[in-house]
Amino acid sequence: MNYKILIADDNPHSMVGLQTELEHHLDIQPVIVGSAKAAIRELKKDPFGFAAIVLDFHFEEEGTNGAILAKELLNVNNKLQIIICTGDMKKDPVIESLRARVSDFIPKSEINTLISSIRRCFPHYDETIRSVRQNELSPRTRFAQNERHLRELGIIGRSDEMIQVYDKVKKSADSKVTVLITGECGTGKELVAKSLHEQSSRSHRNFVPINCGAIPDSLLESELFGHEKGAFTGAMTKKIGKFELAHGGTIFLDEIGDMPTHLQAKLLRVLQEEAFYPVGSNQMKKVDVRVVAATNVNLERAVKDGKFREDLYYRLKVISVSLPPLRERLEDIEPLVVHFQTKYDPTGEKRILYKTLRYFRSHDWPGNVRELENVVQNLVTLSVDNEIGPENLPSTFFKEDLDIRSLDGKLNFSCDYTGLEKQLKEYAEEVKREYVLAKVREDRSLRQASSKIGMAKSTLQIKLKKWGYTFNDTGLVREDVAGL
Secondary structure, eight states: OOEEEEEEOSOGGGGHHHHHHHTTOTTEEEEEESSHHHHHHHHHHOTTOOSEEEEOSEEGGGTEEHHHHHHHHHHHOTTOOEEEEESOOOHHHHHHHHHTTOSEEEETTOHHHHHHHHHHTHHHHHHHHHHHHHHHSOHHHHHHHHHHHHHHTTOOOOOHHHHHHHHHHHHHTTSOSOEEEEOOTTSOHHHHHHHHHHTSTTTTSOEEEEETTSSOHHHHHHHHHOBOTTSSTTOOSOBOOHHHHTTTSEEEEETGGGSOHHHHHHHHHHHHHSEEOOBTOOSOEEOOOEEEEEESSOHHHHHHTTSSOHHHHHHHTTEEEEOOOGGGOGGGHHHHHHHHHHHHOTTOOOEEOHHHHHHHHHSOOTTHHHHHHHHHHHHHHHOSSSEEOGGGSOGGGSOOOOOTTOHHHHOOTTSOHHHHHHHHHHHHHHHHHHHHHHHHHHHOOHHHHHHHHTOOHHHHHHHHHHTTEEEETTEEEEHHHHTO
């Protein structure tokens, strides 16, 4: 790729050496201007066209300097990478330039250093352009593009947050370095681990998962590294461990944060030496295994608390992939619902209505994707109607702790309009009931109460019956009390 570099200096002779040097680098295309105004003009023509800006510090004829010019250029594009290249290495120009948020400050005599600094701007520029192009797409087009990319990994979704996960998986899949996947329970950590394996050159070999938190401490070492016959009580036969089974492939250490400390030390040695001793054996086994680990706990905090080895933490976290919770990527809910609906109702007889999805989007999803899958499976299995509406949802989708005396305590203002409208109707019905009952108790006469309320006596009697009340000579009585 050819990267355009804007160079601004009011002394053309000082730029001859740099221009000559840059012409030897095929990936750099210099655009040289002789004034601060010309630099601003060039940038405004194409705000995202330059991978880096190189400025002299002094523009004496224009009464300005590189720091002031840098601020003006950043107003046009605040993602610019700006380098000050000057012969003035006094303290004040350096401080003023750094305060102006320039990326680097380099002497004119150090051309090789300048070229290295320019090249360090390229990855930042690539990411900026990718972000700009992504934002230029309409949401519909962007989401469709995201879905296509994620399906390459066997992942269902379309959010920009999951595309960041996609990028890391694609870039790191063919590497052997360890990967640490973090995220809440149910976010799909094992699915991402499988994607890393399937996208790598190891895909033809085993993917071996093991949950470090689900196996008793006394058995975990044997599960990981195997054991010899008679190594301990109950070891009636020789056992091959997960690391040996994963030779040439990938081992996925789920819930690594629950691994006991003494095994953390042995795992660290395996990562460093690519070898281990099975339990009860004096023979070392060499393995070629790609290690992917996952956890839902804060390992940094566990390190500070002395529950997890710091050296192992940094050995695992060569590449870190963070999976956001479902409540932070609501765009993924619709494609996930469609996927699970097809999975549990392949005939397509039942359909979750769009208005139901609005309630899905207002839910907190503490169990993340796993909880969503369970809800969809429950709906398509138990619902009698082919069209599944909000009335079929579990009670957890509607706020509780409703207080008739407090409207704020009654309503969930974070939900969509349909949900809010339903809550308002329920609230209005409760207020109406309390008002009518109060008037009936006050007048002790159905005729007088119906007159004041503006409701026919027969209608009032029906309402009282519906609410579980009767009216007799003693006044208003609850039916369950009247029947005692």
